[in-house]
Amino acid sequence: MESRPKVTPLVRPAARRSHVPPLGVHPTPDGGVDVAVAAAHADGVELCLVDVVDPDRDAHDPQRYAERRVVLDGPTYGVWHAHVPDVRPGQRYGFRVHGAWDPEAGQRHNPAKLLVDPYARGIVGDVAYGPETLGAVSTLVDGDGDGEDPGRWVAERYGAPDERDSLAFVPHSVVVASQPAPPPLSRPRVPWADTVVYEAHVRGLTMQHPDVPPELRGTYAGVAHPATIAHLQDLGVTTLELLPVHASTSEPWLAGRGLTNYWGYSTLGFFAPHAPYATRAAQDAGAAAVLDEVRGMVHLLHEAGIEVLLDVVYNHTCEGGDDGLHVAWRGLDNAGYYLHDGASPAALADVTGTGNSLDFRRPRVVQLALDSLRYWAEVVGVDGFRFDLAVTLGRGSHGFSPDHPFLVALQTDPVLSGLKLVAEPWDVGPGGWQTGQFPPPMAEWNDRFRDAARGFWLDAPRQGSHGRDMHGLRELTTRLAGSADLFGHSDPPLMRGPVASVNYVTAHDGFTLADLVAYDHKHNEANGEGNRDGSDHNLSWNHGVEGHAPDGEGDPDTTTEPWSAVVPLRRGSQRNLLATLLLSAGTPMLTAGDESGRTQGGNNNAYTQDDATTWLDWGWRTSDDTAAARDLYATTRFLLALRREHAALRADSFFLGTPRPGEDVPDLLWFTAEGTPMDRDAWNVAGRRTVQMLRHGPGDGDAHVLLVLNGALDDVPVTLAPAPEGTAWERVWSSTWDRPEPPADDEPEDVVLESLSVELFLGR
Template sequence: MAHAISSGSPVRLGAQFDGEGVNFALFSAHANRIELCLFNPDGNREAARLTLPERTGDIWHGYVPGLQPGTLYGYRAHGVYAPERGHRFNPHKLLLDPYTRELRGGWRNTDATLGYDRGSSAGDLSFDRRDSGPFVPKSVVSDPALFAPITQPISTPWDETLIYEAHVKGLTQRHPDVAEALRGTYEGLASDAILEHLHKIGVTAVELMPVHAFLNDGFLLEKGLTNYWGYNTIGFFAPEPRYFGPEGILGFRQMVRRFHEAGIEVLLDVVYNHTAEGDHRGPTLCFRGLDNASYYRLISGQPRYYVNDTGTGNTLNVSHPHVLRMVMDSLRFWVECMGVDGFRFDLATTVAREDHGFDAHGGFLGALRQDPVLAGVKLIAEPWDIGPGGYRLGQFPPKFAEWNDAYRDAVRRFWRGDAHSAQDLGARLLGSAGEFDRGGRRAWSSVNFVAAHDGFTLADITRYSRRHNETNGENNQDGHHANYSDNCGVEGPTDDPAIEARRIQRQRNMLATVFLSQGTPMLLAGDEMGRTQAGNNNAYCQDNEVTWLDWAAADTELSAFVAELSALRRAHPALRQSRFLHAALRPKDGLPDVEWSDFDGHPLNWRDPGLSSFCLTLRGSAEVVPELQTDDVVFAVFNRSEEQAQVRCPAAPEGAAWVCAFDSTLGAPQATLADGVVTVSGPSVVVLTLAPEGATA
């Protein structure tokens, strides 16, 4: 069938169906011709090739009447093939539309997708003329009805937020009460069984590992592995098809709706720092072929090669106006059309880089702060990359929360028994004010966690003293070196009940620390049930039982313990304050908002390198006006010693008395309180709160 094409419009990028035809528009500053390729319904045959007839600035566009939603298409870009000058145009390579909302078909790991001849002595300076069309996914003209705006956002206050980091497949694949057809899918994620579990442990926001369309790395496929985590994006607007269930793309929107009905926000882990095209030896799939010199950061003076601040081979050039526009359009799409409530930015330092380096006032962070669509969503930064000056904890704008790896390490080191660790933990318990208390930022800015997808699980922190990543095929050289873990006497599984009890107790103590800290708590999915990855601290390529949660083996007592901690935090505003605490005197009663003491009630000796036990009294921040100040008071005891201890409580106000509200001790009676002295087990965390005199715990 012959297709006519007219000039169309440059206003909206992507493929836009208007009821009578489709407008196509895309960016390329350096191409000299763009061809639109239309395919038959199964994507196996190129049915037509049309040159986009018009260019407005750097936007190429055309309108094809009669085309319908579901049409498969791609682009071929003509221009200079000169890698030494930063240009890699090759019209033999079919390219995805960067704005496509759906993909059809998969990518095959074949040399035909390379822009150069891998067998040539010239390497990537050579030119390959094989057609990649049969081996790459196709873009899809979407039905606008699939993406009608969603107007059901929810917005849980930061100080009431509990984040649960999860993988769509990993959370659902082995759950016996998730229908088999829904396991590993968006619909399965929002099934009754999963929602019930999240409610029990008090989760208010699910942070999903990448669901933007991504590819499996060629080097992993050659080893029989896969990119399980998904940090290898090829489509910033398209949901990853491998998680589709019976409803396809609608399943994602249904998932969001069900989470919202349950009062749970949906946050996405997004990867705008690099793409799946890799370094100069990688495939030509989209951005590289459309305008390599614009989409990517290239090494100054050597534009054949890519800046690699991400460690993945390339770095997306978000400081370029059109690349920035794509990222912002993508974020708005996921909020307005897919209903998500926020984003965690992978390697956020990279996304916030300008030519001169990280810039907290640069284009990307400035655009985020002024965008009305994104004004009400949660924004979380992973505040580091491997580039120069890449570690930026505490340096993002006030709108952001940040993953706090310093918090993670402090909690692990303290409960492992490291010298000088109590001093660092003290700062972390109060929201890491040294990093975050500036520019009007709030204590919730610190996202506090002891384990995340990248590293040991909570259980493995207590089971392994070294990583065990042999099945990743990299000779156990990948993954973190510094895990601050301790196997409690035996490396790996054990039948020794004493060692097992020691491990579980340490897990409970670390979890308690997270929930008692100022800031925003985050749980790694499965940590509430004792999940292990057999010591693998970099399971990015393990799409198997190493990473899938084993619900049949879940430690239900530990889950109940997390639910208790979550309820404790909700019940006590002193544990989740927005203002930082600096031991300032409160105008309301003249008492300090925070006090540290030893077990005898004396001021704490912070200079003691072996300090292993302390008490913390929390009151409402002195920064809050008196009439808005909470009357809640919490007295927390952290005992790392193996010995039982007696702790002198602060004087209770007239008409009130201390009661034991929480004890982390495994299999023991709750801490006892008599004559102002509480007896605590070791090692443990105990919380006392004030109640009317005569009340019981």
């Protein structure tokens, strides 16, 4: 006989309430809770209060739990609700939903399955990947046959409902007391023009940090530890962008192979923080303590002057396709939450590559995202969000629209419109590439910048080394100047400015900076997909030898051939890419570890690697064998200091090539290697790979900046552009220098730029 948790009889609320409370479960002063959940197509909904009655039993043993059920009133405009007395913070709960089981019409109500509250402020437990967590009857799909992959249970797409109770096999929602908002003046409010974004993973950032206590490593508290903050401040970072911290779970096929979705792009709850990133003490203390640790992290970062952005995934959930999990939205209102193709039988429309996409044509989906964003902004105190696959969030009945209600709400909401909002401006659906099309005040990841920088410094030289033509100068210079071609289209024109372009060369998804210059091909075997996953369009260059040198690419003077020739070239390429990123107009984003040469061994899709592959290695700070890493760090720090100190490197508005009001010199000029202005004919010279970019300081006393780039495979004599009146050029940095330390007698007039190099001059 199947074992089930103990269930007390159904209880109806003492009285109907005269209004519909806010969605979720919220404690009230009388010691009870107000409950509301959207399930528009359901025939009935029960609040299930779950108690642990035998804590010595396994977490997935049904005899561990007892269950009390309360029938909710409704539906009122699709919402089921009640006031339930005698429910305190810390109480576990979930929902059971009664209604039609008609998968061909998109309806998948199954009261045997306990469902997570989409508005839960806390979530405890994990998913047991078996037939109990699937809504329909299922079959076991064989794995690889060698014991490493035992296979996984797959629900029949239009099968009958599975009647096994899921209470012991799914996470439980937790009632969390209302939290006061953080002080309104605690936000650093860094201007966009001064912003430097640092993309990091909560766990990977500190898992190997020797100065962070072991019990804090890989946690929210570890991110806020003084040693971590000191690194960010010393480097010159203003804004920490964290990979997803919403509660998440792994895909069933990953769990079957003993892997996890390390990145966290598989959301289980849009309000609850991911509990495993909290300290063990906070997890043991309960959901409220986990939330407090997240709030404390944000507060300490704010005290250090560092903003916090969250990478948020509102485009899909952890439930996957029709054959996937049945743990929340699918059982509440499958047709109301998920995008369907409109056919009969109903089938999910997938524009995210995950099997399920949330339907932002539905008001409840838009409300869910906006309510979640406001919660993290007002209660947790974060400073902004990066929206994963943001095109999905702007899809209406006729595809993407910048006037989509969700995007209009972001522009006008009194809480959200004042935050930093960043779109990943694509998805995998029709018309999915929309870089430059999002409305202000949103910024966007600029993939054109990424490809231009990689193409100019890596792919073109790789082609040239095989005797092929080398191009890319016009594309790169457009990106250096702030990408007005992408972000200048607005009403009125040019209002977004170059800060709308979030410039990046690498991100969590793809090669690290060190791997970008060491691999021509991805090496993703550890991900378990036969190296089929990850992009094949990397625009990378191994400089002649695939992989890193056996000694970790230490001092090239002591490295055997061919490494003694290859390693210095790779270091120079890293510096060229960093200079392009950090000295361009726009908002730069660094990937954590690129400043010290972090490698993932050529894995360009390391989302399954929760180990030293993805964790930052902090040994470079002290080891005698890591001088190159310290040099790279010093270079990154120096370039960021230059950006911080010189206004000409922090453009807040687009360059026009004409004088600013009250000035008599153009804000931006381009020159040839011979020191003559770039005219139309000069721009059209095939194969041109050398250019000078002169940016005049925007105010009295501000230094002028001359950036000289040589992307040719040969050294090129350069006659420096005329210095503005009353100034002389001083060379302050060259990518040919291992460390940012110019020679004492360096007084340039006519210079020779080495092949594939960048030099920066200041006119004071």
